[in-house]
Amino acid sequence: MTNELVIQAENLTKTFGSFTAVDAISFSVRKGEIFGFLGANGAGKTTAMKMLIGISTPSAGKATVAGFDVSSEAEKIKKNIGYMSQKFALYDDLTVKQNITFFGGIYGLSRAQIKLKTAELVEELDLKEVVNQLVGALPLGWKQKISFSVSLLHNPKIVFLDEPTGGVDPITRRQFWEMIYKAANNGTTVFVTTHYMDEAEYCDRVSIMVNGKIEALDSPKNLKTQFGVENMNDVFLKLARG
Amino acid sequence: MKRFIGFIKKEFYHIFRDKRSLFILFGMPIAQILLFGFAITNEINNVDIAVLDHSKDVTTQEIINKISASKYFTIETFIEREADIEAVFKKGKIKAVLNFEKDFGQHLITDGFATVQIITDATDPNTANTISNYTNAILQNYQQEMNKNVKLAYQIVPQTRMVYNPELKGVFMFVPGVMTIILMLVSAMMTSISISREKELGTMEILLVSPLKPLQVIIGKVVPYIFLSIINATVIVVMSIFIFRVPVNGSLFLLALESILFIITSLSLGILISTASATQQTAMMISLMGLMLPTILLSGFIFPITSMPLPLQVISNIIPAKWFIIILKGIMLKGVGISFLWKETLVLLGMTLFLIGLSAKKYKIRLE
Amino acid sequence: MKTIGYIIQKEFRQIFRNKAMLPIIFIMPLFQLIILSNAATFDVKNIKFSYIDHDHSAMSRALIEKFNTSSYFNVITDFPSAALANSAMLSGEVDVILEIPQHFERDLAKDKYAPLGITINAIDGAAAGIENVYISQIIQGFNRNIRPELMQQGQASNLMKSINTIPLFWYNETLNYKTFMVPGILVLLVTMITLFLSGMNIVREKEIGTLEQINVTPIKKSQFIIGKLFPFWVIGLALLSVGLIIAKLIFDVPMLGSLVLMYGYTSVYILVILGIGLFISNFTDTQQQAMFISWFFIVIFILMSGLFTPIESMPKWAQTITDFNPIKYFVQVMRMVMLKGSSLTDIMPQLLKTLAFAVIMNGLAVWSYRKTS
Numbered sequence: 001m002t003n004e005l006v007i008q009a010e011n012l013t014k015t016f017g018s019f020t021a022v023d024a025i026s027f028s029v030r031k032g033e034i035f036g037f038l039g040a041n042g043a044g045k046t047t048a049m050k051m052l053i054g055i056s057t058p059s060a061g062k063a064t065v066a067g068f069d070v071s072s073e074a075e076k077i078k079k080n081i082g083y084m085s086q087k088f089a090l091y092d093d094l095t096v097k098q099n100i101t102f103f104g105g106i107y108g109l110s111r112a113q114i115k116l117k118t119a120e121l122v123e124e125l126d127l128k129e130v131v132n133q134l135v136g137a138l139p140l141g142w143k144q145k146i147s148f149s150v151s152l153l154h155n156p157k158i159v160f161l162d163e164p165t166g167g168v169d170p171i172t173r174r175q176f177w178e179m180i181y182k183a184a185n186n187g188t189t190v191f192v193t194t195h196y197m198d199e200a201e202y203c204d205r206v207s208i209m210v211n212g213k214i215e216a217l218d219s220p221k222n223l224k225t226q227f228g229v230e231n232m233n234d235v236f237l238k239l240a241r242g
Numbered sequence: 243m244k245r246f247i248g249f250i251k252k253e254f255y256h257i258f259r260d261k262r263s264l265f266i267l268f269g270m271p272i273a274q275i276l277l278f279g280f281a282i283t284n285e286i287n288n289v290d291i292a293v294l295d296h297s298k299d300v301t302t303q304e305i306i307n308k309i310s311a312s313k314y315f316t317i318e319t320f321i322e323r324e325a326d327i328e329a330v331f332k333k334g335k336i337k338a339v340l341n342f343e344k345d346f347g348q349h350l351i352t353d354g355f356a357t358v359q360i361i362t363d364a365t366d367p368n369t370a371n372t373i374s375n376y377t378n379a380i381l382q383n384y385q386q387e388m389n390k391n392v393k394l395a396y397q398i399v400p401q402t403r404m405v406y407n408p409e410l411k412g413v414f415m416f417v418p419g420v421m422t423i424i425l426m427l428v429s430a431m432m433t434s435i436s437i438s439r440e441k442e443l444g445t446m447e448i449l450l451v452s453p454l455k456p457l458q459v460i461i462g463k464v465v466p467y468i469f470l471s472i473i474n475a476t477v478i479v480v481m482s483i484f485i486f487r488v489p490v491n492g493s494l495f496l497l498a499l500e501s502i503l504f505i506i507t508s509l510s511l512g513i514l515i516s517t518a519s520a521t522q523q524t525a526m527m528i529s530l531m532g533l534m535l536p537t538i539l540l541s542g543f544i545f546p547i548t549s550m551p552l553p554l555q556v557i558s559n560i561i562p563a564k565w566f567i568i569i570l571k572g573i574m575l576k577g578v579g580i581s582f583l584w585k586e587t588l589v590l591l592g593m594t595l596f597l598i599g600l601s602a603k604k605y606k607i608r609l610e
Numbered sequence: 611m612k613t614i615g616y617i618i619q620k621e622f623r624q625i626f627r628n629k630a631m632l633p634i635i636f637i638m639p640l641f642q643l644i645i646l647s648n649a650a651t652f653d654v655k656n657i658k659f660s661y662i663d664h665d666h667s668a669m670s671r672a673l674i675e676k677f678n679t680s681s682y683f684n685v686i687t688d689f690p691s692a693a694l695a696n697s698a699m700l701s702g703e704v705d706v707i708l709e710i711p712q713h714f715e716r717d718l719a720k721d722k723y724a725p726l727g728i729t730i731n732a733i734d735g736a737a738a739g740i741e742n743v744y745i746s747q748i749i750q751g752f753n754r755n756i757r758p759e760l761m762q763q764g765q766a767s768n769l770m771k772s773i774n775t776i777p778l779f780w781y782n783e784t785l786n787y788k789t790f791m792v793p794g795i796l797v798l799l800v801t802m803i804t805l806f807l808s809g810m811n812i813v814r815e816k817e818i819g820t821l822e823q824i825n826v827t828p829i830k831k832s833q834f835i836i837g838k839l840f841p842f843w844v845i846g847l848a849l850l851s852v853g854l855i856i857a858k859l860i861f862d863v864p865m866l867g868s869l870v871l872m873y874g875y876t877s878v879y880i881l882v883i884l885g886i887g888l889f890i891s892n893f894t895d896t897q898q899q900a901m902f903i904s905w906f907f908i909v910i911f912i913l914m915s916g917l918f919t920p921i922e923s924m925p926k927w928a929q930t931i932t933d934f935n936p937i938k939y940f941v942q943v944m945r946m947v948m949l950k951g952s953s954l955t956d957i958m959p960q961l962l963k964t965l966a967f968a969v970i971m972n973g974l975a976v977w978s979y980r981k982t983s
Binding site: 260262263266267269270273274277278280281282283285286287288289290327331332333334337350351354355356357358359360361362363364365366367368369370371374375377378381382384385388389396397398399400401402403404405406407408409410411412414415427431435436439519520521522523524526527528530531532534535536539540544545546548549550551554557558568571572575576578582 | 628630631634635638639642645646648649650651652653654655656657658699700701702705718719722723724725726727728729730731732733734735736737738739742743745746749752753756757760771772773774775776777778779780781782783785786787789790795798799802803806810814894896897898899901902903905906909910913914918919920922923924925928931942945946949950951952953956
């Protein structure tokens with residue numbers, strides 16, 4: 001891990017009418033880090049993330065991602081990041097292979113590269129059986145893994161994961177985190193939102209958002225010491241209850 | 243029952259939250275009635291025609307003046323050669339050319355008759371035919387004036403009465419049609435989309451596992467649209483009475499009952515479409531592509547059914563709109579009661595029961 | 611360019627995967643073209659005619675026989691009384707009642723004048739007008755035929771001057787409605803399919819959530835829009851082609867003009883419709899809304915297009931509105947090129963306006979498509 005900062009946010013704010021969803025948050029993420037972005041439902045995690053990936057314009061404050069400003073250089077950011085949404089937004093009515101081809105294609109990969117990547121993924125995720133099946137017919141766990149791999153197709157500097165493990169069993173979650181580690185080891189920065197506190201333990205650093213504000217930011221170990229509790233769950237409960 | 247009312251309330255909230263759809267839902271009938279009432283007519287008016295006058299004498303000038311004075315025609319241009327006729331038609335603006343023979347006036351005096359060609363651009367046969375008839379009428383008129391002094395004996399004089407619509411207003415014909423089309427499409431489309439939407443988003447399953455019975459779910463989804471359609475029907479009737487002076491000669495109460503019946507027929511059709519479609523897109527395409535043109539064309543809304551080829555006349559019987567248009571014209575314009583309309587009413591009722599039965603059966607199969 | 615290729619490939623795959631939609635896109639419109647073109651006729655035929663004969667004379671029977679032999683009338687029945695005939699008209703069994711008064715024959719011979727009662731159901735005003743013309747023609751013809759028989763010698767007069775009118779119906783001598791309606795209905799179907807599909811397309815991805823995934827990719831707005839448009843553009847042209855074949859083979863619609871011109875114009879026209887569709891898609895949140903708005907516009911476009919009713923008959927203000935109706939130009943061009951063989955110079959005004967619409971609508975569609983909120 002280097003000290004190069006790939007995400008920097010300063011007083012980043014988003015308001016919808018009179019409602020402030022994200023309230024002047026500031027933080028930074030180092031290259032190669034697994035950064036956990038925690039918070040209860042509705043705390044503003046997803047909104048904050050959407051500003052960082054350039055599909056929502058900040059109301060105030062500024063942020064840079066991969067060295068580019070989120071307000072003015074959103075399109076440049078998009079070349080450097082991968083994103084996996086809560087909805088695992090693959091096309092249900094295309095096969096796994098067709099999804100890979102499509103997303104590879106619009107990220108500018110060549111035919112040869114796409115072919116190579118597809119072969120790699122089939123090998124790695126053991127997709128031989130399902131590669132020609134419709135995504136809509138696959139179990140959730142499969143969709144997640146494929147969706148994550150697709151977000152890494154173009155070797156992005158940073159990958160944003162929005163509650164990637166919602167709704168799957170602990171074994172699948174475990175496997176999924178192994179994939180995350182592998183990506184991080186290859187130098188990809190991982191920015192992940194979750195509300196599973198056990199997953200928070202796997203992160204290098206976590207921030208905890210409450211009502212649009214970042215209330216705590218440190219490594220899981222330091223946070224536990226700071227709040228004098230045994231696990232991240234208790235850290236979270238303490239913060240959330242105020 | 244309380245749960246059921248709560249469910250209906252939820253459906254109303256859904257509808258009223260979506261301001262844009264609501265605007266269309268109520269703006270549509272108003273826009274269409276206004277368009278039909280004021281703008282759209284299959285009569286002809288101010289048609290651009292050209293004149294090719296080989297004679298250029300007093301008589302042709304008089305005839306040209308007569309034609310020019312009528313509200314039907316505007317003489318747009320004079321051409322000099324036969325070859326120009328083709329050219330002006332190809333441009334598309336000129337719809338007819340009057341071609342007076344050489345020495346027209348002279349022939350009339352010496353031979354007792356003279357010839358004029360009425361050349362029409364018959365790519366639109368209806369307009370061509372009408373232009374031809376109207377021009378002919380003007381010429382006949384002129385001829386009668388010329389022959390003022392000659393007395394005609396043994397005359398049969400038809401005394402024609404145009405009943406139900408003495409001024410031959412187009413809007414009398416279109417109001418029942420527009421009302422039918424709107425009620426049909428709005429009801430069928432809205433229900434089919436709203437049910438298939440719940441299917442697509444997965445919320446239908448949640449509703450079906452709730453203590454509400456499947457029948458209640460469907461009725462609950464349909465009730466708000468019955469209300470909306472009734473409002474639409476009321477707006478249309480009120481507008482046609484007060485803006486276009488279309489009478490309601492029969493009973494308003496019967497009109498209301500028949501309208502509700504037709505709304506329910508359309509809703510049942512919507513339910514049936516939703517059972518057959520997995521996605522909103524399919525539901526919409528079936529209800530729009532599948533219903534719009536057949537309803538407009540085969541219901542007698544614009545085109546008279548009696549003039550269609552026999553197979554189409556038979557097919558038109560399965561279009562619910564056809565029967566409702568007959569009922570509407572009967573009540574509004576002819577002022578008849580149920581004793582004249584019981585047959586049509588029974589047909590609609592039968593169609594409704596059939597559609598409901600069929601969708602109930604289809605839903606059951608799906609649920610088992 | 612390559613990126614666009616991937617989007618196009620994906621769209622085509624999705625279209626052809628959806629087995630429920632394929633028949634709706636390809637079969638239903640053509641089926642409707644074949645069936646409904648037969649329905650769209652303003653011809654007035656098979657008029658439901660009935661009569662009340664109070665005279666029962668040779669002349670009254672001869673007059674009725676005239677109606678009987680006319681191809682326009684279906685002589686349904688004779689009614690003994692006006693009350694029964696009126697009741698039949700109320701119930702819709704008859705549309706025209708001819709009432710021959712008592713002493714019709716006698717009066718005509720004696721008074722040289724006899725009235726005839728005619729009642730026409732005029733709810734369909736246009737049809738009633740035409741029915742009236744047919745009825746008058748038959749009666750006048752009958753009148754002309756019997757006049758010499760009734761006239762006493764020496765009364766004959768040939769002092770009358772008459773204007774001989776020869777009606778000529780160019781491009782469609784038999785006044786065949788199908789040659790007029792088939793190109794129009796084809797236009798309508800091509801328009802509806804392309805508008806509905808493109809109008810729902812982007813908003814569908816919005817609703818499912820895949821649009822967000824697209825928006826975080828570096829793809830350019832224009833690339834995305836072009837990639838989305840292209841497949842529907844192809845579908846539109848494919849529909850046109852099959853429609854033209856049907857027009858030729860089944861309806862024998864003449865195709866006097868150049869096919870290249872027709873396709874060239876249609877290519878531009880479909881772009882307009884797709885631009886409108888995408889524009890609607892961008893401004894709506896759900897497919898339901900998109901569909902409603904498309905529907906609203908298509909109905910107004912159809913009614914104001916001159917497809918079923920002539921534009922020249924509309925009041926000036928309404929004619930001004932139709933200048934902004936792309937369907938109007940498509941209907942005009944198809945009819946002009948197919949039926950009259952109009953050339954590029956003839957359709958230039960329509961082509962230029964359509965081109966302007968295409969640029970404006972697609973400009974708006976690209977402009978209004980936001981990758982960020």
